[in-house]
Amino acid sequence: MNKGKKNTELTAEEIKKYLSGEASAKQMHQVEKQLLNEAFAADAAEGLEKLSAEKINTSAAMNDLKKRLDARIKTKQKQTKIIPLWQRASVAASIALFFGIGLYFIFYKTDNQTLAVNKTQETLSKTTAETLHEETKKEVIAINQPKPTKAKETVSASPQNSNEQENASTISAQEPQKLVLQSNEESKADEVLKPAAPISSAKEIAEPKAAKAPVILTSRERTPTFSGQILDTENQPIVGAIVSLKNSNKTAQTDINGVFKINDVSVGxxxxxNAIGYNPQEIVVKNQDLGKIKLSENSSALAEVIVTDNQSKAKKAEQKTILINEPPTQDPVPVGGWSNYDTYLRNSLKSTGAVSTLHFEDPLRLRLTVEPDGTPSNVQIDNELGKENTQKVVEAVKNGPKWFPAKRKGKKVKKEVKRELKMK
Amino acid sequence: MFFKRFSKPKPTTDAEYLAAYQATGNLELLGELYERYMEMVFAVCFKYLRDEDESKDAVMQIFEELVVKLRTHSVENFRSWLHSVARNHCLMHLRSNRLQTEGVDFFEDGSVENEPFEHQSDEPFELEQNLSKMTDCLETLSDEQRTSIRLFYLEEKCYKEITDLTGYDLNKVKSYIQNGKRNLKICIEKKHE
Structure with a gap:
């Protein structure tokens, strides 16, 4: 059937060659046979014959047609290019994923990040301590040359101390105002003159528990670990509070008992x-035991805590402490927090129909005074709801949660609260 | 589209081109395929339309038909299908223009509807293989047809040679062979029944 197959493949070129009479008799016979077998070729042959009879240049016509075809393919291709659904979906998904990961890191990874920073910080300080160690050793020996025996004592008693001395002196140069102690140059003289100082710190290392009693440090050396406990106003430990050395990135975090330990900090x-939901506090390092540090709750941060942090059990416990404990801040806060209060009010007003006349985009503008005993009084609505409905709102507020009253200088005082509540 | 272009080898046969176009809708593929037959289509159009520019336009319009039809139609024999499409397009064009071109009388015999599908068979009628058995049928042909058929199919002469040998007119030889072939086919098909 090869011949049969070949019949279907007669091209315009072959036909043209046949028509021109350049083909041999045998070739002509082949073409004729194919023309008989295929109507397409026969029709085309007729057309080509007529074209050549009218002396029309087919190759010029073909060039023109090829250009038109190309142009047609290119223009329409752009217009009708269909992006498959899965491609659009994948683009949308990847954008969503990107934002999702971003939000995840912003809201949930903060703790881990600081932890990670802590760790790298620790390792960094260790390595620098080791490298510095050798140099300082020599230096101390050199300085103490007039009294070689004392120098040896210093070095052997606490090589780490001598290293820390160096650290302290550099830091002291940076922040002279924070230091109780003298400047860098003086200190070196100090060391030479008062070799007793390192010995005292060596004692501290030997008996760290004995150091609980206030030890007055006469030189600027650092003791290895400072510790303290962070508590809230109810003496409950604050878990996950971050203690950081000001103007550096050295940080520590409190454990479940609210206890933190921080290394390489010097007195002064x-x-x-910092803790979520509490006002930040600064403390000056006086001795190794930093004692109990009390943080006051930050009422404005409460809502945020409730919304974002419900990850760990520890955090939940923290939340509860925050909500149960009375915030000592200036403005009145509803017991249970603002968002719970809003929810209560919204639900009770909706169920009584008090806000049925309110346009759903308008917030309910509420004013009330919180008495020192925590009861709301003088409830006023700035919206025009009608007498009956206004009364319903007033009752809902009065029967609602109690308030932590406003405080001024630690005293409970009466204060007015304004609140705009969206009903949506 | 980008990946498909690389994951699949470039089509070579008509069927591969058609499958690739049907899968992707890529006009470049269809354009490449169409270019193979464009001159033939042009010639066919010229045969009917007798005008160069009109034929060119027809070539482009036929391409538009392919763009739409080949997305959904499965075509087994593209060549003969394309011929049908081209032919029908030209005949419809002529009909809509109410043009009476010289020597074309297909409107009267209803060829527009019937003829396009006349040559659809994939296997052309193989006269040579049947000829020896068909002596009976050969006898039914006229002398001119029989002589021309014998010379053409058995002695493999071309039209010109047959003209020289028999003294018949070249166009007459053509029609003798065409008609003789058709008559033989009908005769053989009758005998098979």
Whole structure:
């Protein structure tokens, strides 16, 4: 059937060659046979014959047609290019994923990140301590040359101490105002003159528990670990509070008992204590035991805590402490927090139909006074709801949660609260 | 589209081109395929339309038909299908223009509807293989047809040679062979029944 197959493949070129009479008799016979077998070729042959009879240049016509075809393919291709659904979906999904991961890191990874920073910080300080160690050793020996025996004592008693001395002196140069102690140059003289100082710190290392009693440090050396406990106003430990050395990135975090430990801090430096839901506090390092540090609750941060942090059990416990404990801040806060209060009010107003006349985009503008005993009084609505409905709102507020009253200088005082509540 | 272009080898046969176009809708593929037959289509159009520019336009319009039809139609023999499409397009064009071109009388005999599908068979009628058995049928042909058929199919002469040998007119030889072939086919098909 090869011949049969070949019949279907007669091209315009072959036909043209046949028509021109350049083909041999045998070739002509082949073409004729194919023309008989295929109507397409026969029709085309007729057309080509007529074209050549009218002396029309087919190759010029073909060039023109090829250009038109190309142009047609390119223009329409752009217009009708269909992006398959899965491609659009995948683009949308990847954008969503991107934002999702971003939000995840912003809201949930904060703790881990600080932890990670802590760790790298620790390792960094260790390595620098080791490298510095050798140099300082020599230096101390060199300085103490006039009294070689004392120098040896210093070095052997606490090589780490001598290293820390160096650290302290550099830091002290940076923040002279924070230091109780003298400047860098003086200190070196100090060391030479008062070799007793390192010995005292060596004692501290030997009996760290004995150091609980206030030890007055006469030189600027650092003791290895400072510790303290972070508590709230109810003496409950604050878990996960971050203690950081001011103007550096050295940080520590409190454990489940609210206890933190921080290394390589010198007396006179300032520590910052931050905890979610509490006002930040600064403390000046006085001795190794930093004692109990109390943080006051930050009412404005409460809502945020409730919304974002419900991850760990520890956090939940923290939330409860926050909500149960009375915030000592200036403005009145509803017991249970604002968002719970809003929800209560919204639900009770909706169920009584008090806000049925309110346009759903308008917030309910509420004013009330919180008495020192925590009861709301003088409830007023700035919206025009009608007498009956206004009364319903007033009752809902009065029967609602109690309030932590406003405080001024620690005293409970009466204060007016304004609140705009969206009903949506 | 980008990946498909790389994951699949470039089509070579008509069927591969058709499958690839049907799968992707890529006009470049269809364009490549169409270019193979464009001159033939042009010639066919010229045969009917007798005008160069009109034929060119027809070539482009036929391409538009393919763009739509080949997305959904499965075509087994593209060549003969394309011929049908081209032919029908030209005949419809002529009909809509109410043009009476010289020597074309297909409107009267209803060829527009019937003829396009006349040559659809994939296997052309193989006269040579049947000829020896068909002596009976050969006898039914006229002398001119029989002579021309014998010379053409058995002695493999071309039209020109047959003209020289027999003294018949070239166009007459053509029609003798065409008609003789058709008559033989009908005769053989009758005998098979």
């Amino acid at each position: 430096e300032v520590l910052e204590v």
